[in-house]
Amino acid sequence: MLLPFRRPSLQELMVQGPHLLAPTASDLDCNGRLGAVLAGYHYDLNLITVHGRSRFPGLYVWLRDGRRVAVRIPPGCLLMQAGKQLEWLTGGYIMAGMHEVVVTEATLAAVEAARGAGHSTWRISSTVFTHCASDAVLRPLGRFAEQPGSAEAYPAIKAGDQVQRELEAICLRKVTASPAAAGAGQVVRPPSPVANKTEPGAASTSGLSGTANNTPIGGVTGGLNNGSSCATGVAISAVR
Numbered sequence: 001m002l003l004p005f006r007r008p009s010l011q012e013l014m015v016q017g018p019h020l021l022a023p024t025a026s027d028l029d030c031n032g033r034l035g036a037v038l039a040g041y042h043y044d045l046n047l048i049t050v051h052g053r054s055r056f057p058g059l060y061v062w063l064r065d066g067r068r069v070a071v072r073i074p075p076g077c078l079l080m081q082a083g084k085q086l087e088w089l090t091g092g093y094i095m096a097g098m099h100e101v102v103v104t105e106a107t108l109a110a111v112e113a114a115r116g117a118g119h120s121t122w123r124i125s126s127t128v129f130t131h132c133a134s135d136a137v138l139r140p141l142g143r144f145a146e147q148p149g150s151a152e153a154y155p156a157i158k159a160g161d162q163v164q165r166e167l168e169a170i171c172l173r174k175v176t177a178s179p180a181a182a183g184a185g186q187v188v189r190p191p192s193p194v195a196n197k198t199e200p201g202a203a204s205t206s207g208l209s210g211t212a213n214n215t216p217i218g219g220v221t222g223g224l225n226n227g228s229s230c231a232t233g234v235a236i237s238a239v240r
């Protein structure tokens, strides 16, 4: 899918953004119990999250119709997952994708296979969290600005303030009442596609910059068609 706005482009909004290359690791010798939650149900607060392919399954995403779907990333591909900032820019047309990582039968089978082959049983998730620059303004762009109610649901806010509010919502930052942090006195709760339930510690935050596997981050290139809308918040992109 090509986003129908050119200026500012996603690339322009991302210049000097606090992108974060953040691999996470789970020791499945310790945590490999059926049903163990490795990452609780949540959405990401950033622009686009780029997932590499893990050697151990367990990642699930939710479609707009409420279905929970196991993610399978083909070899040579990356998973592009929409975060809250992309939801903001599209006025909710593309919603931040709800997801979790859970130990399943398939995970345990992969652990056994790894053990048998003498390989590591650590689940490594190589993830890049791309962000809009902190002083970039988030608002519905292009034709998304013309959608009824989009400006009210997604009022203009600096990306840095949006991140701070998300962190406040999950108690990773103290709530502040200062006008600057509250957007000129206006209190805006981050809109949520399903529920504003986010596990503490599961939020993606900002910091370093980087790219996954030296692969350029080009934006959303496709979607899982889900009936009336293809905007489910996740897409598979081939690695060039």
Ligand SMILES: [Fe+2]
Binding pocket: 042, 043, 044, 099, 202, 204
């Ligand atoms: Fe996440």
